[in-house]
Amino acid sequence: MRFLSTTLRRRLVSLSPQLPSLTSAVGLLCPRKYETERAGRRRSASILGPDLPEVWKHLESSSPVIHSPSSNHDHNGSNPTIIDGKIIAEDIRLEIASEIRHMKDLTGKVPGLAMLLVGKRRDSESYLRHKVKACEEVGITSFSAELPEDCPQDDLLNIVSSINEDPSIHGILVQLPLPKHMDEERVLSAISLEKDVDGFHPLNVGNLAIRGREPLFVPCAAKACIELLLRSGVELMGKHVAVIGRSRVVGLPTSLLLQRHHATVSMIHAHSENPASITREADVVISAAGVPNLVRRNWLKRGSVVIDVGTTPIEDPESEDGYHLAGDVCYEEALQVVSAITPVPGGVGPVTISMLLSNTLDAAKRARGFS
Amino acid sequence: MRFLSTTLRRRLVSLSPQLPSLTSAVGLLCPRKYETERAGRRRSASILGPDLPEVWKHLESSSPVIHSPSSNHDHNGSNPTIIDGKIIAEDIRLEIASEIRHMKDLTGKVPGLAMLLVGKRRDSESYLRHKVKACEEVGITSFSAELPEDCPQDDLLNIVSSINEDPSIHGILVQLPLPKHMDEERVLSAISLEKDVDGFHPLNVGNLAIRGREPLFVPCAAKACIELLLRSGVELMGKHVAVIGRSRVVGLPTSLLLQRHHATVSMIHAHSENPASITREADVVISAAGVPNLVRRNWLKRGSVVIDVGTTPIEDPESEDGYHLAGDVCYEEALQVVSAITPVPGGVGPVTISMLLSNTLDAAKRARGFS
Numbered sequence: 061m062r063f064l065s066t067t068l069r070r071r072l073v074s075l076s077p078q079l080p081s082l083t084s085a086v087g088l089l090c091p092r093k094y095e096t097e098r099a100g101r102r103r104s105a106s107i108l109g110p111d112l113p114e115v116w117k118h119l120e121s122s123s124p125v126i127h128s129p130s131s132n133h134d135h136n137g138s139n140p141t142i143i144d145g146k147i148i149a150e151d152i153r154l155e156i157a158s159e160i161r162h163m164k165d166l167t168g169k170v171p172g173l174a175m176l177l178v179g180k181r182r183d184s185e186s187y188l189r190h191k192v193k194a195c196e197e198v199g200i201t202s203f204s205a206e207l208p209e210d211c212p213q214d215d216l217l218n219i220v221s222s223i224n225e226d227p228s229i230h231g232i233l234v235q236l237p238l239p240k241h242m243d244e245e246r247v248l249s250a251i252s253l254e255k256d257v258d259g260f261h262p263l264n265v266g267n268l269a270i271r272g273r274e275p276l277f278v279p280c281a282a283k284a285c286i287e288l289l290l291r292s293g294v295e296l297m298g299k300h301v302a303v304i305g306r307s308r309v310v311g312l313p314t315s316l317l318l319q320r321h322h323a324t325v326s327m328i329h330a331h332s333e334n335p336a337s338i339t340r341e342a343d344v345v346i347s348a349a350g351v352p353n354l355v356r357r358n359w360l361k362r363g364s365v366v367i368d369v370g371t372t373p374i375e376d377p378e379s380e381d382g383y384h385l386a387g388d389v390c391y392e393e394a395l396q397v398v399s400a401i402t403p404v405p406g407g408v409g410p411v412t413i414s415m416l417l418s419n420t421l422d423a424a425k426r427a428r429g430f431s
Numbered sequence: 432m433r434f435l436s437t438t439l440r441r442r443l444v445s446l447s448p449q450l451p452s453l454t455s456a457v458g459l460l461c462p463r464k465y466e467t468e469r470a471g472r473r474r475s476a477s478i479l480g481p482d483l484p485e486v487w488k489h490l491e492s493s494s495p496v497i498h499s500p501s502s503n504h505d506h507n508g509s510n511p512t513i514i515d516g517k518i519i520a521e522d523i524r525l526e527i528a529s530e531i532r533h534m535k536d537l538t539g540k541v542p543g544l545a546m547l548l549v550g551k552r553r554d555s556e557s558y559l560r561h562k563v564k565a566c567e568e569v570g571i572t573s574f575s576a577e578l579p580e581d582c583p584q585d586d587l588l589n590i591v592s593s594i595n596e597d598p599s600i601h602g603i604l605v606q607l608p609l610p611k612h613m614d615e616e617r618v619l620s621a622i623s624l625e626k627d628v629d630g631f632h633p634l635n636v637g638n639l640a641i642r643g644r645e646p647l648f649v650p651c652a653a654k655a656c657i658e659l660l661l662r663s664g665v666e667l668m669g670k671h672v673a674v675i676g677r678s679r680v681v682g683l684p685t686s687l688l689l690q691r692h693h694a695t696v697s698m699i700h701a702h703s704e705n706p707a708s709i710t711r712e713a714d715v716v717i718s719a720a721g722v723p724n725l726v727r728r729n730w731l732k733r734g735s736v737v738i739d740v741g742t743t744p745i746e747d748p749e750s751e752d753g754y755h756l757a758g759d760v761c762y763e764e765a766l767q768v769v770s771a772i773t774p775v776p777g778g779v780g781p782v783t784i785s786m787l788l789s790n791t792l793d794a795a796k797r798a799r800g801f802s
Contacts (some may be wrong), residue, residue: 107657107690108645108649109667109692110693111642111643141589170540216673261637262644263634263774265632265640266638266640269633269636269687271482271677271679273616274479278478278479283478287478296704297702298704299704305689316479317479320479320480320481321481322481322700323702324697324702324703324704326697327686327690327697328695328698329690330486331669331693331695332671332695333670333695338695338697338712339672341708341712345516403503
């Protein structure tokens with residue numbers, strides 16, 4: 061047995077014995093000894109990496125944020141395109157409505173979508189209202205259930221289980237985030253794969269990640285980002301796209317979908333060192349960190365395209381809902397350098413809802429054997 | 432229905448009507464009209480992106496490749512560490528062997544691994560021999576079947592199906608690539624999730640991608656890259672890691688695992704424009720393109736760490752096997768700038784085999800209820 065003939069004392073082999081001298085080269089190689097590295101390391105859970113909260117600790121620049129519109133939008137002498145998500149979303153809804161009318165003509169039936177909300181988060185309630193209204197617009201029958209904040213997880217699981225069996229419902233959406241006493245993974249895993257219109261099931265994520273396989277559903281926000289870019293004529297093949305944030309809802313599926321469009325994707329998150337050094341080199345920046353004013357002018361390359369997925373609710377007594385939504389990007393600063401950008405609100409949000417309708421229609425077509 | 436009130440002619444809205452002027456800003460916005468974009472676009476398969484072959488068309492630099500060792504390895508005045516995969520692999524195998532002896536003492540049984548090879552690829556046969564030998568070394572019972580090149584896919588599927596049912600076998604490995612008449616996805620999907628020691632099942636990939644979930648198995652080469660980095664004391668948290676190549680075997684799972692270690696990951700592939708501009712900024716470069724001499728000196732930052740996963744068989748009459756393995760990295764050029772590097776052979780390869788043993792042991796422990 062060959063491995064028994066080696067001694068345990070042999071360690072990293074250097075071309076010279078000056079191993080310690082290179083620990084300082086880029087601050088990457090830590091001076092801790094290999095011995096301590098080995099103890100208990102092998103095959104422990106550490107191979108999957110440490111669990112860390114996704115907290116964005118500091119914004120890079122301390123210069124004041126520009127909020128008032130400037131008349132001097134000057135990237136290479138032309139004005140940036142504002143990518144209007146409302147118009148694109150409505151175009152998509154018209155197409156969906158037409159398909160649903162066709163389905164109804166042929167079968168007498170329409171798609172059904174169930175939406176489950178636990179608790180009284182104001183932004184979640186508002187999103188749900190928008191989704192219900194969008195379903196009405198295109199002819200999808202929506203069912204929504206609002207459960208109390210302290211509802212036992214088993215009650216929610218029982219509801220999911222009974223909707224799984226209901227042939228008139230083709231899509232199930234559980235509004236995230238759930239209250240802290242619930243296990244999101246457990247609840248999401250309970251949704252039937254064929255009704256997982258949010259596309260969060262790990263099998264859908266795996267099939268999205270592996271080229272050559274087809275997920276049943278692609279998460280709505282990721283699809284929305286790509287639709288916005290494709291419908292605006294932005295080329296992705298071979299381009300450098302920086303995705304900020306790595307949530308299962310947006311950042312992760314968007315990075316996977318971008319790779320299927322053959323973009324070169326850089327994934328930036330709360331623990332990234334010097335994120336601006338990467339975004340500044342990117343042709344497209346998609347930000348989904350949920351941190352208002354994270355992306356400043358000096359994070360962006362001149363002429364780049366920005367998709368702002370951030371929607372942080374900010375208290376606003378003057379607004380009808382008592383709050384307004386803030387994106388991740390310093391919008392007025394970005395206008396000075398980008399070639400195109402989505403606004404917040406009115407950018408990614410409406411298209412994301414259209415993608416939910418689209419996924420629900422797909423589910424209904426699949427269930428009814430439509431091509 | 433609100434959406435009916437908008438006109439179809441409204442398109443991208445610009446702050447000014449000078450839309451055409453920005454199509455040339457960075458070459459991203461294509462001048463094709465939005466009308467043509469829309470026709471048939473919605474919800475077609477195009478959202479998943481076009482299928483493209485992974486062909487690396489050109490190497491960036493035309494300067495001659497340095498092959499002869501240079502005595503002037505001068506990155507910041509110190510000599511680079513050669514990360515010795517053979518020693519790390521043997522350390523891991525000693526630990527595995529010890530655990531297997533313990534299992535045998537307690538239960539009288541050892542783990543079992545089945546390996547299936549279709550056809551007569553010389554490199555595949557050689558990999559299989561190495562794996563069989565490694566199993567012997569640590570006390571895993573290995574079963575290998577070599578099927579003829581023209582074996583019908585159903586024969587292979589039947590064998591997989593019967594091994595799935597065999598309680599003495601805990602891991603099943605189908606050596607890739609399979610002959611062209613076989614559907615790799617179909618064959619890999621047939622392997623029981625609990626015996627998928629290669630970690631290629633989409634559910635394992637999805638559970639690797641989603642933080643907070645645990646895959647049953649992580650693909651061996653991805654685990655090997657991380658083990659090599661961790662055991663060499665290379666810090667990953669927040670560091671910029673460029674992964675070259677995006678295969679399901681190496682690039683994809685490595686990028687997902689690196690994200691769980693909170694690295695900032697850039698994924699480079701055959702269609703990436705100007706890949707060197709990204710790798711030059713990376714603290715760590717992991718190359719798994721399968722293209723000898725792809726990574727030149729000018730692709731690397733001074734002081735960076737390089738993991739070379741490339742193993743392209745090159746005809747070599749002087750070698751015992753009739754070929755030798757070439758990495759992706761111009762090794763002698765890289766030595767002049769990096770702080771640490773894995774050689775080929777003797778780097779990632781041996782550790783990858785140890786990870787297969789490790790995954791097989793994990794499968795056996797799980798099947799037998801060991802913690």
